Amino acid sequence: MTATTATTDDTAHGAAAGGLAAHRVTVRYGRQRVLDRVDLHVAPGETVGLRGPSGSGKSTLARVLALLHAPDSGHVAIGGRPVAGVRHRVPAALRTRVAILFQSPRAATDPRLSLADLVAEPLRATGVPRDQAAARTAELADLVGLTPDLLARRPHAVSDGQLQRACLARALVHRPDYLLCDEATAMLDASTQAHVAAVVGDYQRRTGAGVLLITHDPALLRRWATRAVDLPTP
Numbered sequence: 001m002t003a004t005t006a007t008t009d010d011t012a013h014g015a016a017a018g019g020l021a022a023h024r025v026t027v028r029y030g031r032q033r034v035l036d037r038v039d040l041h042v043a044p045g046e047t048v049g050l051r052g053p054s055g056s057g058k059s060t061l062a063r064v065l066a067l068l069h070a071p072d073s074g075h076v077a078i079g080g081r082p083v084a085g086v087r088h089r090v091p092a093a094l095r096t097r098v099a100i101l102f103q104s105p106r107a108a109t110d111p112r113l114s115l116a117d118l119v120a121e122p123l124r125a126t127g128v129p130r131d132q133a134a135a136r137t138a139e140l141a142d143l144v145g146l147t148p149d150l151l152a153r154r155p156h157a158v159s160d161g162q163l164q165r166a167c168l169a170r171a172l173v174h175r176p177d178y179l180l181c182d183e184a185t186a187m188l189d190a191s192t193q194a195h196v197a198a199v200v201g202d203y204q205r206r207t208g209a210g211v212l213l214i215t216h217d218p219a220l221l222r223r224w225a226t227r228a229v230d231l232p233t234p
């Protein structure tokens, strides 16, 4: 595994050929500058580890790449195409190419929806007919190891690990080209962690998706990441 610093030019890894890229991204929260002209590139098929001390802006960068947060300057490019704006202002065909999985599934899910509806909701939001959405949900539930009984429950009636499996199914529902995992296995027990990692690894092998892996766990990085990028201390 090689290591570089995110503020160096990262285009050597094939940005010209496409991939998911942050170009000179700067983000401020009030007077605090969290990211300062950061470049980062994830090529199709590779797993890039993103490291850095707490508060260095890893989650912020992931949110920018997932088109959830507009940078103050700089931009994101998907497949070499610059993207303007955030989530719902971006055409569905483009925004669905990137998915994100967060550390805390409870903070990321609507407690009123059943797990089946949580998984299917991004499909419905893009106009996929109900029967097709149900078939895709069943296929993904099988992949992540959720039984029909669990799919019918709401978040309060399942464990964190079961809810994170539903979040993983939801993240894969549009067959994204890039998956951003922000400490996605940090709260899970060892066997759920291994299962989530295996599902993502298998998805990556089948589809050639690129993965950005944010973790404080050096063992996970060594096992999974092709290379690591460091964000400097804020």
Ligand SMILES: Nc1ncnc2c1ncn2[C@@H]1O[C@H](COP(=O)(O)OP(=O)(O)OP(=O)(O)O)[C@@H](O)[C@H]1O
Residues within 6 Å of the ligand: 029, 034, 052, 053, 054, 055, 056, 057, 058, 059, 060, 061
């Ligand atoms: N919405 C927000 N409003 C104001 N400040 C924020 C916001 N989100 C994050 N920050 C601040 O920005 C800085 C970077 O936060 P971020 O969560 O991106 O770092 P991180 O590297 O992911 O940290 P950790 O490893 O602890 O998860 C922190 O100082 C944080 O307090």
